[in-house]
Amino acid sequence: MIRAELLKLTTVTGTWVAVGIGxxxxxxTQLLAVTFIPALASGDVRGVPAQSELGAxxxxxxxxxxxxxxxxxxxxxxxxSIGVATIVVMVLGLLVATTDYRFGGLVTTALAQPRRLxxxxxxITATAIAAAALAVxxxxxxxATLLITAAALPSIEFVVPVAxxxxxxxxxxxxxxxxxxxxxxxxxxxxxQLAGVLVVIALLVLEPIVQSIAQLxxxxxxxxxxxxxxxxxxxxxxxSANSVFPAIIALPALxxxxxxxxxxxxxxxxxxxx
Amino acid sequence: xxxxxxxxxxVHHLRKTYGTRAAVEDVSFTVRPGTVVGLxxxxxxxxxTTMRLLLGLASPDSGRALVTGQQYAxxxxxxxxxxxxxxxxxxxxxxxxxQHLRIAAAMAGIPEGRVSVVLDETGLATAADRRIGGYxxxxxxxxxxxxxxxxxxxVLVLDEPANGLDxxxxxxxxxxxxxxxxxxxxxxxxxxxxxxxDHIADEAVVIAHGRVAAAGxxxxxxxxxxxxxxxxxxxxxxxxxxxx
Numbered sequence: 001m002i003r004a005e006l007l008k009l010t011t012v013t014g015t016w017v018a019v020g021i022g023x024x025x026x027x028x029t030q031l032l033a034v035t036f037i038p039a040l041a042s043g044d045v046r047g048v049p050a051q052s053e054l055g056a057x058x059x060x061x062x063x064x065x066x067x068x069x070x071x072x073x074x075x076x077x078x079x080x081s082i083g084v085a086t087i088v089v090m091v092l093g094l095l096v097a098t099t100d101y102r103f104g105g106l107v108t109t110a111l112a113q114p115r116r117l118x119x120x121x122x123x124i125t126a127t128a129i130a131a132a133a134l135a136v137x138x139x140x141x142x143x144a145t146l147l148i149t150a151a152a153l154p155s156i157e158f159v160v161p162v163a164x165x166x167x168x169x170x171x172x173x174x175x176x177x178x179x180x181x182x183x184x185x186x187x188x189x190x191x192x193q194l195a196g197v198l199v200v201i202a203l204l205v206l207e208p209i210v211q212s213i214a215q216l217x218x219x220x221x222x223x224x225x226x227x228x229x230x231x232x233x234x235x236x237x238x239x240s241a242n243s244v245f246p247a248i249i250a251l252p253a254l255x256x257x258x259x260x261x262x263x264x265x266x267x268x269x270x271x272x273x274x
Numbered sequence: 275x276x277x278x279x280x281x282x283x284x285v286h287h288l289r290k291t292y293g294t295r296a297a298v299e300d301v302s303f304t305v306r307p308g309t310v311v312g313l314x315x316x317x318x319x320x321x322x323t324t325m326r327l328l329l330g331l332a333s334p335d336s337g338r339a340l341v342t343g344q345q346y347a348x349x350x351x352x353x354x355x356x357x358x359x360x361x362x363x364x365x366x367x368x369x370x371x372x373q374h375l376r377i378a379a380a381m382a383g384i385p386e387g388r389v390s391v392v393l394d395e396t397g398l399a400t401a402a403d404r405r406i407g408g409y410x411x412x413x414x415x416x417x418x419x420x421x422x423x424x425x426x427x428x429v430l431v432l433d434e435p436a437n438g439l440d441x442x443x444x445x446x447x448x449x450x451x452x453x454x455x456x457x458x459x460x461x462x463x464x465x466x467x468x469x470x471x472d473h474i475a476d477e478a479v480v481i482a483h484g485r486v487a488a489a490g491x492x493x494x495x496x497x498x499x500x501x502x503x504x505x506x507x508x509x510x511x512x513x514x515x516x517x518x
Contacts (some may be wrong), residue, residue, distance in 0.1 A: 004378075004380035007377045011366075011368075011373045012368050013368050103364065103365065104364040104365075108381070109381060111329060111331075111352065112352065112381035115347060271333075274331040274332065
């Protein structure tokens with residue numbers, strides 16, 4: 001089943017388009033974040049005065065470089081580069097589920113494997129493998145962008161210790177796999193590809209809005225608002241002392257959300273007529 | 275193959291409702307090895323629902339549907355026992371026929387070598403690496419049939435297999451199913467093309483309003499109509515002409 005699911009995923013154009021958009025989008029945003037934004041902040045862009053509202057952006061600092069290694073994050077702490085990479089990761093999982101539904105392929109799958117939970121198991125494993133491979137590509141793009149920038153600009157030195165690089169990479173892979181599995185579970189629940197994409201985008205857009213509203217009302221971002229999937233993913237990758245949740249809490253919490261939604265999708269898949 | 279006392283397909287008092295409407299009500303019939311049984315009925319009569327219940331794609335409210343004495347979900351390797359083609363569904367237009375069959379083989383644990391065999395058998399070898407989106411309906415039917423034959427099964431369940439087939443394709447289907455049954459296989463096929471059923475099937479089950487209206491050998495069923503299946507069918511289903 002796993003090989004069949006991987007074959008399904010790699011024989012549709014949508015997968016490669018999503019991966020291509022994700023990789024190109026991430027490369028572009030990382031290049032901007034690592035080279036252009038610091039230049040803009042310091043007034044190094046000809047004809048543009050220093051942008052003080054960007055704050056102190058030091059691409060040679062450990063904090064900046066560690067943040068730049070996060071494929072789902074942004075060195076500026078905004079959601080600027082979350083969009084492309086995170087959407088692609090969740091859409092990848094979504095495609096594993098909804099491509100089958102869209103063209104009736106789930107009937108073929110169920111004829112070959114009538115036990116529905118085994119179908120879901122195959123999809124989960126295939127999604128995890130594909131997402132891990134995509135995560136490695138994303139991590140390499142982030143690392144390569146930073147290393148090439150450091151090599152090209154004499155003023156910048158790569159200062160992130162190897163152990164920290166490996167930690168960020170490992171946690172990034174784990175978070176990307178979990179978010180892809182969340183996309184898969186959403187896909188199994190909603191079945192429709194279009195509806196699934198809309199749900200994913202809505203989740204991505206709504207989470208920061210919910211946090212902003214909560215912050216406006218309470219004066220701070222409440223703990224519950226930081227227990228939402230994207231925030232947990234960011235906290236898990238960053239593993240920052242400034243974060244409410246260190247990685248050791250954020251990662252299991254995100255996994256718990258994914259397990260909960262996946263369990264619901266399994267229950268629905270099991271009893272639903274095809 | 276030797277004669278097997280266990281029916282290849284046995285449907286017992288099957289019932290399935292959607293909301294308040296009974297799609298299938300108390301449907302019972304059997305398909306013996308070595309026979310081709312046509313499942314006939316007007317649109318919405320319950321033919322496809324019956325097949326889906328048989329194949330475990332939907333759960334009956336009551337009754338049982340067995341393949342070689344077991345529920346479909348309990349079959350150890352379903353694709354090696356039952357080959358099913360449901361209205362050319364499950365074909366992604368962006369994949370080639372070869373890719374579709376490789377995926378189907380991988381899902382069922384069937385050696386990939388069978389893909390070339392069934393492509394040759396269904397006359398798709400030269401078109402196998404073209405995208406299915408560019409196929410005619412008849413070619414899609416052939417892909418669905420190729421997938422059904424992948425596991426070299428003993429039972430075939432085919433929903434409207436003649437849809438879109440050209441005369442040569444019809445003849446190929448007729449000969450293939452006849453040879454399959456003569457070798458001891460069992461075929462359950464639904465069709466609106468009564469002439470084809472007349473040519474291919476040994477027996478027929480006519481469903482109307484979700485219930486079995488008649489069942490038996492074609493000779494017995496049509497005896498009162500001078501052997502005219504169409505006349506028999508139209509008389510039997512006259513009240514069901516309206517789509518449900």
